[in-house]
Amino acid sequence: MRSGVRPLTGVNFALRAGVAVPRSVTLHALPPAILTLVPAYRGFQYVLVGDDIVIIDPDTYEIVDVIPA
Template sequence: MSRVSNVNFSLNVGTAIPRSVTLHRLPPAIISLVPAYEGYSFILVRDDIVIIDPDTYEIVDVIPA
């Protein structure tokens, strides 16, 4: 899995990220911890986990490392 280090968007909830960014499926272990994340994807930005809505490409949550 690749990390994104140079981003041209703010890491804030509600920010839409570029559609050129490759999203990854959340592991089942994360879904079992936070069932509300079912259906969402994520990217790694530096060491932060950024939860993304795959339909809108908007940031849903940022989990700091």
């Protein structure tokens, strides 16, 4: 919640790599702290689903990774 990003609830997609999320989902820029830990995520965006951080490719809207809370 420190980032001001509200978690999604009641999602209708699986939380695993390769799954496309609906384009109606609003993506957010990754916080610098995550990019410091995982520089390979540069260029990706994210959403929160519950407490999980879901890394998404903004070009394809496919899930790249899920970081559990």
